[in-house]
Amino acid sequence: MSRLREAARRVGTFDMNDIRKALLGALLLLAAWPAQAQPADPLARGRYLVESIAGCGNCHTPKGPQGDLPGLALAGGQVFDEQPFRAVASNITPDPDTGIGRWTDAQIARAIREGIRPDGRIIGPPMPIELYRGISDNDLAAMVAYLRSVPPVRHAVPASEYRMPLPPAYGPPVAHVPDPPANDPVARGAYLAGPVGHCIECHTPMVEGGRRDWSRTGAGGQPFPGPWGTSVARNITPDHEHGIGAWSDAQIIRAVAEGVSADGRPLFPPMGFSYYARISPADLRDLIAYLRSLRPIP
Ligand code: HEC
Ligand code: HEC
Incomplete structure (x- = not known):
């Protein structure tokens, strides 16, 4: 009887240690989480991507000699005059008339990842669509959430001129890209x-x-x-x-x-x-x- 109790006690101790280990493992995983995986907040993730490594504003925010022009973040107008085109970066703030304020989330996502506007017109270079086709679904949704949250800026920009044929599409529709x-x-x-x-x-x-x-x-x-x-x-x-x-x-x-x-x-x-x-x-x-x-x- 006492041996049985002893065995049960050992099993009990073993379980406790196991649970402790599992808890510690879970805590370590949680600690590693923010650096490794999608944070819970897509808006914060979108802000991080657009304002750091993606640097959308490097093209979409107009510049003066002192760098970004104040009050025009992501409002477009920077000109890329390279043969055979004169491209003008679009206003990608949520202004309904001069920006993308009337586009749905899905339409904005398609424009970024596939280079196709809601009216079917293709987005030309130098926007790097061929690479953007590989942006993950989560990161794309995060970028869209952030673009929707930036202050709308009323700023009409002239149309780009491409003296070359643009492709009808940059590839087949992109269905799903994992992280x-x-x-x-x-x-x-x-x-x-x-x-x-x-x-x-x-x-x-x-x-x-x-x-x-x-x-x-x-x-x-x-x-x-x-x-x-x-x-x-x-x-x-x-x-x-x-x-x-x-x-x-x-x-x-x-x-x-x-x-x-x-x-x-x-x-x-x-x-x-x-x-x-x-x-x-x-x-x-x-x-x-x-x-x-x-x-x-x-
Ligand atoms: C829009 C074009 C462009 C993009 C995007 C770009 N680079 Fe560069 N990079 C350049 C050019 C041009 C230079 C050289 C600048 C000079 O010589 O003054 C350069 C210089 C560098 C250098 C310095 C090399 C040296 O010998 O001094 C490193 C490192 C580098 N880039 C890494 C990166 C990384 C990493 C990224 C992405 C996070 C990146 N670049 C994105 C155009 C680009
Ligand atoms: C190397 C420069 C460059 C970079 C980087 C860039 N874009 Fe663009 N983008 C452009 C240009 C130029 C156009 C307009 C092209 C045209 O007229 O066909 C454009 C067009 C767009 C459009 C279409 C808007 C409209 O009204 O038609 C969207 C949306 C867009 N960009 C979003 C983004 C986002 C989001 C990022 C960052 C993830 C980004 N772009 C990075 C240059 C760039």
Whole structure:
């Protein structure tokens, strides 16, 4: 009888330890949650994405010599005068007449991820739709929630002129895009540098016909003329001589978030340093893991 009681007591103790372990595990999981997965608040997530790594305002907020023009956040008007087009960034504030205030959530989502407006007109370059097709359903919904919440700005902008045919669509309708796996830094970094941040768009060379040469992802070389002169997208592959292979994590972070190269040289636009300054430490870490995983290209 006493042995039975003893056994029962042992089982009981064992259970208690197990429960403690399980509780501790759950607590640790919860602690890791905000950095790893979708936070419960889509509006906060949308604000974070649009105002940091996605940097929509880098194109959609008009600039003066001092940077963003006050009172015109996301109100459009910045001109991209590159042959063969003269594109004007749209007003994406919820103003009903000059912005997207009359669009439904689904219509805004389709415009961002598929480049098709409610009236069927296609959105042209330089909006990086081909990459935005990979924005996850959750992040897309979060971005839409945030765009709906920003102050409406009445600001009519002229239409873009494309002296080239735009495609009828950028691909078949996008049905479902899952979030990247939370426990895979390289995959998360690839998602941030691609679909969300379009780093690799600017940093991958073009081939004939305006297509990117994805076999040379990150190799740089594209020129960006502007009031600053002409900046050339750098090689951000881990090549030791021509890329950033010899850089420390801190040097990469300084370049991305502060616009200062490893040798101390200030970097020129169009990279959106002021937006990237708001990228979270966890996302910077994953971006670096991804950049370091690229094939080194001399
Ligand atoms: C590299 C510059 C660039 C970036 C980055 C960019 N856009 Fe755009 N976007 C444009 C341009 C230019 C147009 C207008 C193109 C045209 O006239 O066909 C546009 C059009 C749009 C439209 C259509 C609005 C309308 O009234 O027709 C929406 C919505 C939009 N962008 C949302 C976004 C969001 C959200 C982001 C960030 C996730 C973003 N854009 C990032 C350049 C950009
Ligand atoms: C709109 C185009 C554009 C986008 C988007 C962009 N970059 Fe850049 N990037 C450039 C250009 C151009 C330079 C070179 C600027 C100069 O030399 O003054 C540069 C420079 C850099 C450098 C410094 C390299 C060196 O040798 O000094 C790093 C690192 C970098 N980019 C990483 C990134 C990452 C990471 C992202 C995404 C979060 C990103 N870039 C998004 C255009 C872009």
